[in-house]
Every structure is written in C-alpha cells, then in structure tokens.
Amino acid sequence: xxxxxxxxKRVAEVLACSRSVAEQxxxxxxxxVDGKVIEEAxxxxxxxxxxVLAPDATLVAIAPVTILLHKPAGMEADAVxxxxxPENLYADDRSGIRFLKKHTTDLKATxxxxxxxxxxxxxxxxxxxxxxxxxxAASIEQEYIAEVSGELVVGGLVLLNHGxxxxxxxxxxxxxxxxxxxxxxxxxxxxxxGQIAYMCEQVGLTLVGLKRIRMARMPMAAxxxxxxxxxxxxxxx
Numbered sequence: 001x002x003x004x005x006x007x008x009k010r011v012a013e014v015l016a017c018s019r020s021v022a023e024q025x026x027x028x029x030x031x032x033v034d035g036k037v038i039e040e041a042x043x044x045x046x047x048x049x050x051x052v053l054a055p056d057a058t059l060v061a062i063a064p065v066t067i068l069l070h071k072p073a074g075m076e077a078d079a080v081x082x083x084x085x086p087e088n089l090y091a092d093d094r095s096g097i098r099f100l101k102k103h104t105t106d107l108k109a110t111x112x113x114x115x116x117x118x119x120x121x122x123x124x125x126x127x128x129x130x131x132x133x134x135x136x137a138a139s140i141e142q143e144y145i146a147e148v149s150g151e152l153v154v155g156g157l158v159l160l161n162h163g164x165x166x167x168x169x170x171x172x173x174x175x176x177x178x179x180x181x182x183x184x185x186x187x188x189x190x191x192x193x194g195q196i197a198y199m200c201e202q203v204g205l206t207l208v209g210l211k212r213i214r215m216a217r218m219p220m221a222a223x224x225x226x227x228x229x230x231x232x233x234x235x236x237x
Contacts, residue, residue: 119212
C-alpha cells in the first residue's frame with residue numbers, strides 16, 4: 001500500500017494522543033477504518049482512508065476473561081483456540097462482554113480433555129481462575145457422563161465407587177451411578193486423563209464416549225457443541 005502508515009500512528013495523529021493511548025483504543029475495538037473495526041495496531045492505512053473513534057470509546061483496561069467451551073469429541077488440544085471466534089459465540093451469552101481479539105491472547109486451558117472426549121473446557125486469562133482450577137485441581141470435583149459397552153462384573157459398581165488402584169496408587173473415592181443401560185455418571189475430585197477409561201476396563205466395560213458436564217460449581221448446561229461463552233462476573237467455580 002503506497003504511503004501507508006501504521007494504524008496506531010494514524011490514530012495518534014487524528015486524536016492528538018500518544019502512540020500508547022492510540023494502541024489502547026485500537027485493541028479495545030474502538031477504532032474503525034472505512035467503517036470496519038480494526039483491532040491490530042500494526043494494520044496499514046493510507047491517507048484516504050477514514051479513521052474514526054467510536055463515540056462510546058473508553059480507555060478502561062481490558063479485563064482478563066474466562067471462557068467456557070463445549071469441546072467437540074475428536075478435537076485435538078492444539079485446535080481448541082480455533083473455536084474461539086465471534087461466529088462460535090453462544091447466541092444466549094449474557095455476560096455483556098464485547099468480543100475482542102485481545103481476549104484470545106494468552107488464553108490457556110486450565111486442563112485438557114482427552115481427544116476422544118467432549119464437554120466443558122475452561123480457558124482463562126485470569127490468574128485467580130487458573131490458580132483455583134490448576135493449582136488446586138486435586139480438590140476440584142468434576143462430573144462426567146460415560147457411554148459404555150460390555151457387561152459389568154459382579155460387584156463392579158462398588159469397585160468403581162471405591163476400590164480401584166491406578167499406577168499402583170489407590171484412587172480417591174468416585175461417585176459412580178447408572179444413568180441408563182449404557183451410561184454411567186462419574187463425579188469425583190482429581191480425576192486424571194485416562195482414569196475413567198481405565199476404571200471401566202477394570203470392571204469389564206469399554207468406554208465408548210465421554211463428556212464432562214461440570215467443573216466444581218460450573219455446569220456446561222445448554223451450551224451447544226463447538227460453541228463458547230464468557231464466564232459472567234458473578235459466576236464462581
């Protein structure tokens with residue numbers, strides 16, 4: 001683009017402000033170029049393009065966000081962030097948060113579901129949430145629905161609830177109950193990746209499908225597969 005300059009420089013000139021303030025406006029989603037919102041300070045613009053500051057613009061710092069995603073079964077861990085787009089935002093999201101590209105920067109999953117599993121995945125920029133779900137993971141109860149096949153051995157349900165070991169260590173008690181003829185509900189603390197499949201194998205069952213439906217006090221509820229929403233300000237794990 002002939003004679004083009006960085007958007008941050010152009011905004012600084014138009015608003016008579018510093019480059020850092022210009023970048024804050026841009027990253028906050030308050031600057032449009034020819035009617036299109038641009039959130040990259042390095043975007044190139046030419047002199048003829050119209051650069052406009054939104055009338056409700058503010059320099060309030062962008063708060064870290066936490067995102068709840070309904071991960072599809074079969075999705076690899078490195079593909080998860082590709083779901084966090086405006087198109088996949090849950091239509092019934094009631095957080096009041098405007099989507100910004102800045103919300104995907106340094107966004108980390110608090111843990112990873114198995115590739116074959118679906119269900120609730122938490123991604124966050126907030127160190128408070130990360131500390132609770134990562135550092136205190138052993139004390140966080142998770143709830144899963146497991147689709148199984150095979151025939152449960154005699155006394156198998158008792159063993160699932162309490163009585164199995166993994167890697168030569170006794171597993172913590174897990175609340176396990178039948179939901180129907182092929183589905184088991186697992187609820188327990190410190191559940192490890194691969195643990196539910198292993199537990200099922202030990203009692204004659206094969207894990208066919210796995211869905212996490214809750215982490216601590218946060219249920220996945222009606223969030224559709226492949227869609228996400230923001231954690232609301234009053235919600236707590």
